[in-house]
Amino acid sequence: MVSVIRRLYRPFPAKSIEEYERLLPRLIEVARGSAKADLDIHNTSFVNVALGEVVEGVSVAVYKGFVVGLVDSRRDSIYIGDETLVIDSRGLFLAPSFIDAHVHIESGMLNIENFSRVVISHGVTTVVADPHEVANVGGARHAHIFALRASKQLLKILVQVPSCVPPTSPSVDNPGAAIGIREIEELFSTRLFHGLGEFMDFPSVVQTSPEALKKLLMRIRALLQSMGTYPQQTRLCLTPMLLHPSPLAMSQPVLERFWRSLGEVCGLC
Structure with missing residues (x-):
């Protein structure tokens, strides 16, 4: 796993920002399933620290070190190609560091x-x-x-x-x-x-x-x-995370609706 992380690692801050802007069209293609991901973390238990709950059966698609997909594990085949590294994470937890x-x-x-x-x-x-x-x-x-x-x-x-x-x-x-x-x-x-x-x-x-x-x-x-300067279309990859105010500052009912709607979009609910 460490070797995988090293291969996908990007220095920060300047180079990752520049790389993000350069890769944005490709990231969008991978996110919508038109291109394949580099890495698929398959069937993990996703720890939602905002709501304090664990969502089972989640897959995370990654391209060039950027997360492009968070979906139900039964639907992640759209991201997997011949060169995609698939990590079977059954029984493991995925949480923010x-x-x-x-x-x-x-x-x-x-x-x-x-x-x-x-x-x-x-x-x-x-x-x-x-x-x-x-x-x-x-x-x-x-x-x-x-x-x-x-x-x-x-x-x-x-x-x-x-x-x-x-x-x-x-x-x-x-x-x-x-x-x-x-x-x-x-x-x-x-x-x-x-x-x-x-x-x-x-x-x-x-x-x-x-x-x-x-x-x-x-x-x-x-x-x-x-x-750096983010193009407007960045929202297509960052989606709700650019909403204002921050979801972490919202009341619990609003926060729950936010994550439920995100889960519906990702097919997790």
Whole structure:
């Protein structure tokens, strides 16, 4: 299974966004059954974490690492061709993995490779990492090296640009390096970074420091950059997940209707 995941893995964020846009017409073809999937996870028990229930007999079709179909296992033959890898998942559960929304990998005294092995074994597949401890010692160069190594891991690591190097005003502390506006722009230009890291120098914000405010404004720009520009027809593959407001913010009755309607579309009800 690990070899399958490695074959389908895509670095994030920039490359997967670009690949998605490039593959979108093909993804739609596979989703409607005009083309075949690369992978079919057949007859699994799907854990619906939104409703707290398990749906039996579900198949998931995947093409180039993107999920294109979620259907009743009795109807998944439309996705299966001569080159489709079919994994019989009878007796197994398929559930969303964990996402660690904020972590400093270096605080664990592990290198990126060993950290990845440990957390993946516990069901974590994505982490948002702010390497500000590395950057406070080695500056932008070490942050860049960190992001390069992170992009090569099986674990999906969304690396943020450390925004507080130093973490306090220079009048208070003198660390080994400093990352200013120019360095932040250079790091973002590599397209290896997901956004701006935590902003700890709160006094500078309160005092409306021009440097601090520029960094905060770059967070918005960075998020837009990492998200990319989605064509309108993306909705054909993402369907209800683009609805507003988010289903996770809905009341329980509305949430149940949402998932029931999705299940009817997918043939799961």
